[in-house]
Amino acid sequence: MKYWLYESISNILDWTCATIPVGHVDLLKDPKPSNGGDFKPLSSLDRDNWNLYSPELYSDAPICLQVSGQKFTEEKVLACLRVIEA
Structure with missing residues:
Protein backbone atom coordinates (compact mmCIF):
# COMPACT_ATOMS: atom_id res chain seq x y z
CA MET A 1 0.00 0.00 0.00
CA LYS A 2 1.54 3.26 -1.08
CA TYR A 3 -0.55 5.51 1.13
CA TRP A 4 0.51 4.62 4.67
CA LEU A 5 -0.92 7.80 6.23
CA TYR A 6 -4.47 6.47 5.88
CA GLU A 7 -4.72 5.44 9.52
CA SER A 8 -1.52 6.82 11.04
CA ILE A 9 -3.13 10.15 12.02
CA SER A 10 -5.26 8.32 14.62
CA ASN A 11 -2.14 6.85 16.17
CA ILE A 12 -0.17 10.09 16.07
CA LEU A 13 -2.97 12.02 17.80
CA ASP A 14 -3.78 9.12 20.17
CA TRP A 15 -7.44 9.12 19.15
CA THR A 16 -9.90 6.58 20.46
CA CYS A 17 -10.94 4.26 17.64
CA ALA A 18 -13.21 1.25 17.35
CA THR A 19 -14.49 -0.81 14.44
CA ILE A 20 -17.78 -2.57 13.85
CA PRO A 21 -18.42 -5.22 11.18
CA VAL A 22 -21.17 -4.32 8.72
CA GLY A 23 -20.95 -7.06 6.10
CA HIS A 24 -18.76 -8.96 3.66
CA VAL A 25 -17.65 -8.37 0.07
CA ASP A 60 -16.11 -12.70 1.58
CA ALA A 61 -13.64 -10.21 3.10
CA PRO A 62 -15.14 -8.36 6.06
CA ILE A 63 -16.38 -4.79 5.63
CA CYS A 64 -16.09 -2.65 8.74
CA LEU A 65 -16.75 0.92 9.80
CA GLN A 66 -14.30 2.72 12.03
CA VAL A 67 -15.48 5.32 14.51
CA SER A 68 -12.84 7.73 15.80
CA GLY A 69 -13.04 10.15 18.68
CA GLN A 70 -10.72 12.47 20.52
CA LYS A 71 -8.40 11.24 23.23
CA PHE A 72 -10.22 9.95 26.35
CA THR A 73 -13.61 9.64 24.60
CA GLU A 74 -13.94 5.87 24.80
CA GLU A 75 -17.50 6.02 26.20
CA LYS A 76 -18.67 8.31 23.39
CA VAL A 77 -17.12 6.09 20.72
CA LEU A 78 -18.77 3.00 22.22
CA ALA A 79 -22.10 4.86 22.37
CA CYS A 80 -21.75 5.65 18.66
CA LEU A 81 -21.12 1.97 17.93
CA ARG A 82 -24.30 1.04 19.82
CA VAL A 83 -26.31 3.48 17.69
CA ILE A 84 -24.79 2.12 14.47
CA GLU A 85 -25.43 -1.46 15.57
CA ALA A 86 -29.11 -0.80 16.39
Whole structure:
Protein backbone atom coordinates (compact mmCIF):
# COMPACT_ATOMS: atom_id res chain seq x y z
CA MET A 1 0.00 0.00 0.00
CA LYS A 2 1.54 3.26 -1.08
CA TYR A 3 -0.55 5.51 1.13
CA TRP A 4 0.51 4.62 4.67
CA LEU A 5 -0.92 7.80 6.23
CA TYR A 6 -4.47 6.47 5.88
CA GLU A 7 -4.72 5.44 9.52
CA SER A 8 -1.52 6.82 11.04
CA ILE A 9 -3.13 10.15 12.02
CA SER A 10 -5.26 8.32 14.62
CA ASN A 11 -2.14 6.85 16.17
CA ILE A 12 -0.17 10.09 16.07
CA LEU A 13 -2.97 12.02 17.80
CA ASP A 14 -3.78 9.12 20.17
CA TRP A 15 -7.44 9.12 19.15
CA THR A 16 -9.90 6.58 20.46
CA CYS A 17 -10.94 4.26 17.64
CA ALA A 18 -13.21 1.25 17.35
CA THR A 19 -14.49 -0.81 14.44
CA ILE A 20 -17.78 -2.57 13.85
CA PRO A 21 -18.42 -5.22 11.18
CA VAL A 22 -21.17 -4.32 8.72
CA GLY A 23 -20.95 -7.06 6.10
CA HIS A 24 -18.76 -8.96 3.66
CA VAL A 25 -17.65 -8.37 0.07
CA ASP A 26 -20.11 -10.09 -2.27
CA LEU A 27 -19.08 -10.95 -5.84
CA LEU A 28 -22.59 -10.19 -7.11
CA LYS A 29 -23.17 -6.95 -5.17
CA ASP A 30 -19.65 -5.54 -5.41
CA PRO A 31 -18.45 -6.11 -8.99
CA LYS A 32 -15.75 -3.93 -10.47
CA PRO A 33 -17.30 -2.16 -13.47
CA SER A 34 -15.51 -2.82 -16.73
CA ASN A 35 -13.51 0.16 -17.97
CA GLY A 36 -14.05 1.89 -14.62
CA GLY A 37 -17.75 2.60 -15.21
CA ASP A 38 -18.44 6.14 -13.98
CA PHE A 39 -15.34 6.14 -11.77
CA LYS A 40 -13.19 9.26 -12.06
CA PRO A 41 -10.16 9.19 -9.76
CA LEU A 42 -9.60 12.23 -7.57
CA SER A 43 -5.83 11.67 -7.58
CA SER A 44 -3.18 9.21 -8.68
CA LEU A 45 -3.45 7.53 -5.25
CA ASP A 46 -7.19 7.15 -5.74
CA ARG A 47 -6.57 5.57 -9.16
CA ASP A 48 -3.95 3.22 -7.70
CA ASN A 49 -6.37 2.05 -4.99
CA TRP A 50 -9.10 1.51 -7.59
CA ASN A 51 -6.73 -0.60 -9.66
CA LEU A 52 -5.96 -2.79 -6.63
CA TYR A 53 -9.62 -3.80 -6.17
CA SER A 54 -10.47 -7.31 -7.31
CA PRO A 55 -13.85 -8.77 -6.29
CA GLU A 56 -12.48 -12.28 -6.68
CA LEU A 57 -9.51 -11.56 -4.43
CA TYR A 58 -11.63 -9.86 -1.76
CA SER A 59 -14.64 -12.20 -1.92
CA ASP A 60 -16.11 -12.70 1.58
CA ALA A 61 -13.64 -10.21 3.10
CA PRO A 62 -15.14 -8.36 6.06
CA ILE A 63 -16.38 -4.79 5.63
CA CYS A 64 -16.09 -2.65 8.74
CA LEU A 65 -16.75 0.92 9.80
CA GLN A 66 -14.30 2.72 12.03
CA VAL A 67 -15.48 5.32 14.51
CA SER A 68 -12.84 7.73 15.80
CA GLY A 69 -13.04 10.15 18.68
CA GLN A 70 -10.72 12.47 20.52
CA LYS A 71 -8.40 11.24 23.23
CA PHE A 72 -10.22 9.95 26.35
CA THR A 73 -13.61 9.64 24.60
CA GLU A 74 -13.94 5.87 24.80
CA GLU A 75 -17.50 6.02 26.20
CA LYS A 76 -18.67 8.31 23.39
CA VAL A 77 -17.12 6.09 20.72
CA LEU A 78 -18.77 3.00 22.22
CA ALA A 79 -22.10 4.86 22.37
CA CYS A 80 -21.75 5.65 18.66
CA LEU A 81 -21.12 1.97 17.93
CA ARG A 82 -24.30 1.04 19.82
CA VAL A 83 -26.31 3.48 17.69
CA ILE A 84 -24.79 2.12 14.47
CA GLU A 85 -25.43 -1.46 15.57
CA ALA A 86 -29.11 -0.80 16.39
